[in-house]
Amino acid sequence: MDTLSYKTVSANKETVNKKWVVIDAENQILGRLASISAKFLRGKYKPNFTPHVDCGDNVIIINAEKIQLTGNKWTEKQYVRHTGYPGGQRFRTPEEMLAKKPAAIVEHAIKGMLPKNRLGSALFRNLFVYTGDGHPHTAQKPKSIELNTIK
Numbered sequence: 001m002d003t004l005s006y007k008t009v010s011a012n013k014e015t016v017n018k019k020w021v022v023i024d025a026e027n028q029i030l031g032r033l034a035s036i037s038a039k040f041l042r043g044k045y046k047p048n049f050t051p052h053v054d055c056g057d058n059v060i061i062i063n064a065e066k067i068q069l070t071g072n073k074w075t076e077k078q079y080v081r082h083t084g085y086p087g088g089q090r091f092r093t094p095e096e097m098l099a100k101k102p103a104a105i106v107e108h109a110i111k112g113m114l115p116k117n118r119l120g121s122a123l124f125r126n127l128f129v130y131t132g133d134g135h136p137h138t139a140q141k142p143k144s145i146e147l148n149t150i151k
Helices: 030-042 094-100 103-111 118-124
Strands: 020-024 058-062 079-082 089-092 127-129 143-145
Touching: 020 030, 030 058, 030 103, 030 118, 089 094, 094 103, 103 118, 103 127
Parallel strands: 020 058, 020 143, 058 127
Antiparallel strands: 079 089
16 A cells, blocks of 8 residues: 555644534433533544544533433432532532532533543533523524434
8 A cells, every 4th residue: 555645634723623513401311411522522523533632513502400310319429529628528419519500510520521631621611501492602503413313
């Protein structure tokens, strides 16, 4: 095979084409929704995926308050945070988080599936999570994605 007949294509900031995607979270399992959303944010479904470049899509998630968890996770799972003071560890269940800020459950799950570096922070800024049916990004003409058809 002639080595000059093919080249490895690496995407960069100028050559990547970002799209807008809408995902409806109604009656979806949290972990499955988060893993598919993280793949769209990274751009892993694209043929020119480059690991060190933000080549993913902008993801809009609607109906975040209608997410589902399996088993007894609504009452037994705990989100841990620390205030920074001695003895300042605080625990919260998904039920309590749903009552306080429903979008935070989805954001927390997706953020945990992104890289833990500057690229992960940049990718997280491409995520928009909303409660309810509407979103303010209709001008971008986002494409609706059906999660049950994606593997």
